[in-house]
Amino acid sequence: MDIEDIQIYVETPDSPRLDPTKQMPSWILLITFMGTRKLSSNHVQYFKQLLGSESAVIDGVSKDASADLEAFNCDWLRKYRGHTKLVLRPKSTEEVSKIVKYCNDNMLAVVPQGGNTGLVGGSIPVFDEIIVSTARMNSIRSFDEMSGILVADAGCILEVVDQYLAGRSHIFPLDLGAKGSCHLGGNVSTNAGGLRLLRYGSLHGNVLGVEVVVPDGTIVDELSTLRKNNTGYDLKQLFIGAEGTIGIITGVSILCPQRPQAVNVAYLGLESFGKAQLAFREAKRHLSEILSAFELMDGISQELVERVAKKKPPLEGKHPFYCLIETSGSNKEHDDEKLEKYLEFVLSNDIISDGVLAQDETQVQSLWSWREGIPECLNHWGGVYKYDVSIPLPELYQLVDDTRERLSSAGLIGDDESLPVVGVVGYGHMGDSNLHLNVPTRRFDRDVEKELEPFVYEWIQKRNGSISAEHGLGIAKKPFIGYSRSRKMLDMMKDIKKLYDPNGIMNPYKYI
Numbered sequence: 457m458d459i460e461d462i463q464i465y466v467e468t469p470d471s472p473r474l475d476p477t478k479q480m481p482s483w484i485l486l487i488t489f490m491g492t493r494k495l496s497s498n499h500v501q502y503f504k505q506l507l508g509s510e511s512a513v514i515d516g517v518s519k520d521a522s523a524d525l526e527a528f529n530c531d532w533l534r535k536y537r538g539h540t541k542l543v544l545r546p547k548s549t550e551e552v553s554k555i556v557k558y559c560n561d562n563m564l565a566v567v568p569q570g571g572n573t574g575l576v577g578g579s580i581p582v583f584d585e586i587i588v589s590t591a592r593m594n595s596i597r598s599f600d601e602m603s604g605i606l607v608a609d610a611g612c613i614l615e616v617v618d619q620y621l622a623g624r625s626h627i628f629p630l631d632l633g634a635k636g637s638c639h640l641g642g643n644v645s646t647n648a649g650g651l652r653l654l655r656y657g658s659l660h661g662n663v664l665g666v667e668v669v670v671p672d673g674t675i676v677d678e679l680s681t682l683r684k685n686n687t688g689y690d691l692k693q694l695f696i697g698a699e700g701t702i703g704i705i706t707g708v709s710i711l712c713p714q715r716p717q718a719v720n721v722a723y724l725g726l727e728s729f730g731k732a733q734l735a736f737r738e739a740k741r742h743l744s745e746i747l748s749a750f751e752l753m754d755g756i757s758q759e760l761v762e763r764v765a766k767k768k769p770p771l772e773g774k775h776p777f778y779c780l781i782e783t784s785g786s787n788k789e790h791d792d793e794k795l796e797k798y799l800e801f802v803l804s805n806d807i808i809s810d811g812v813l814a815q816d817e818t819q820v821q822s823l824w825s826w827r828e829g830i831p832e833c834l835n836h837w838g839g840v841y842k843y844d845v846s847i848p849l850p851e852l853y854q855l856v857d858d859t860r861e862r863l864s865s866a867g868l869i870g871d872d873e874s875l876p877v878v879g880v881v882g883y884g885h886m887g888d889s890n891l892h893l894n895v896p897t898r899r900f901d902r903d904v905e906k907e908l909e910p911f912v913y914e915w916i917q918k919r920n921g922s923i924s925a926e927h928g929l930g931i932a933k934k935p936f937i938g939y940s941r942s943r944k945m946l947d948m949m950k951d952i953k954k955l956y957d958p959n960g961i962m963n964p965y966k967y968i
């Protein structure tokens with residue numbers, strides 16, 4: 457769906473209030489008019505003087521720069537398209553501060569952008585907001601091998617930082633499929649969860665401090681390198697998961713664990729979701745402190761990866777469900793013994809139907825690719841409707857079955873090229889009760905969307921789940937926040953937004 461397809465409801469102080477859980481079909485977007493101004497060539501001139509270097513400004517105001525702007529205006533899913541005419545690529549926190557202050561003084565709207573791998577349209581302008589990219593702010597500021605505390609610029613790429621830490625026997629406490637492109641600032645701003653949250657916990661716990669430029673241009677330096685600091689409100693938490701709505705993160709300090717010396721990966725085939733739950737319960741019992749990931753993939757997700765990536769599956773025969781288990785520890789012999797005992801137990805008790813254990817690093821990577829490769833493979837046909845949700849574990853997969861049933865009954869799903877939906881796929885971080893319900897389609901289609909929304913959100917609300925486990929809300933879930941947050945919580949969020957961003961310049965029109 458292009459942004460032009462969305463019906464826009466502009467909320468002014470006098471408009472009647474819509475109840476997002478009742479009155480809003482998904483394609484209506486509630487936008488509060490912020491009163492921000494249009495960009496002129498005088499503004500662009502200011503930024504050019506400020507940032508000096510040619511490569512720091514992509515100027516589509518005074519000339520046609522559409523080819524250069526394309527990558528910034530379009531999201532990873534190719535679902536959202538913005539119309540920015542100006543991308544600014546500052547090199548320092550001071551430059552970010554001057555940009556933001558000027559924008560605030562001149563009522564110019566800004567969208568912070570990191571690696572642009574977000575999956576909810578948060579990093580894409582809705583109209584022609586200025587994009588402030590962190591791509592050139594990519595220095596590691598310090599790393600203390602004794603405490604494991606890293607301080608780095610927000611624009612550092614996750615994988616680059618992890619490789620830096622690997623050379624110092626440490627690991628970044630977050631790992632995800634987009635690690636080759638996403639930035640630390642984007643990770644913190646989306647409170648990304650990823651593949652090893654089960655082991656290392658959420659960024660709300662690991663981030664020790666942030667450096668942020670708030671909408672009036674002030675630099676808030678809270679780059680604490682302390683694990684303990686009980687001195688009043690823990691305000692850095694406001695920026696973790698804020699999706700760029702109250703400031704631009706320019707630096708992050710984060711606690712990084714020791715890199716495990718022994719990593720094992722097993723890939724299992726199972727006959728039901730019930731058995732996957734048993735396998736998880738037993739994994740916690742047998743592997744406890746060395747369990748670092750427990751991922752679920754349904755049969756169709758693996759069939760589609762096989763079709764698109766054209767590679768040989770790890771197991772002979774087909775299974776309705778697959779799980780990937782990773783252990784990370786400090787003693788290979790000890791971990792091998794534990795994992796072997798676990799595998800013996802689940803096989804002999806008929807919990808799993810088949811399984812394979814990686815024998816070396818190449819096989820570890822290869823087994824992981826069957827899980828990490830899913831998002832990219834599903835993108836192969838044209839588009840994907842993505843729902844990243846938290847559901848109590850016993851009912852986690854039921855949502856996939858119910859959605860498949862619904863789309864089948866509506867006659868929208870099948871191999872016939874004229875039908876929009878390729879399949880309904882479920883996978884995710886089972887160890888965190890986090891399901892990725894994905895609907896790969898041949899094209900984004902209004903009829904499909906009407907079947908999916910608000911159905912999916914109502915289903916989740918009935919089970920007290922969350923409509924966003926880790927990807928955030930961005931613009932995609934703006935109309936649906938009411939399914940997971942009370943009116944009071946929404947009002948408190950709006951109060952915070954108004955307090956720090958009274959002019960509404962910072963990532964406007966998104967979820968808040």
Ligand SMILES: Cc1cc2nc3c(=O)[nH]c(=O)nc-3n(C[C@H](O)[C@H](O)[C@H](O)COP(=O)(O)OP(=O)(O)OC[C@H]3O[C@@H](n4cnc5c(N)ncnc54)[C@H](O)[C@@H]3O)c2cc1C
Binds near residue numbers: 532570572574578642
């Ligand atoms: C293949 C694939 C796999 C993924 N797997 C996972 C996963 O397992 N878990 C998970 O949580 N996510 C996952 N994601 C989603 C995405 O990668 C994460 O949300 C990531 O953290 C976004 O980082 P980014 O730098 O690309 O941010 P962007 O996409 O550039 O931005 C995301 C949001 O953060 C804001 N933002 C960016 N930088 C800053 C900053 N410096 N200051 C303030 N606001 C900022 C933007 O305005 C936007 O609202 C996946 C994405 C892909 C494509």
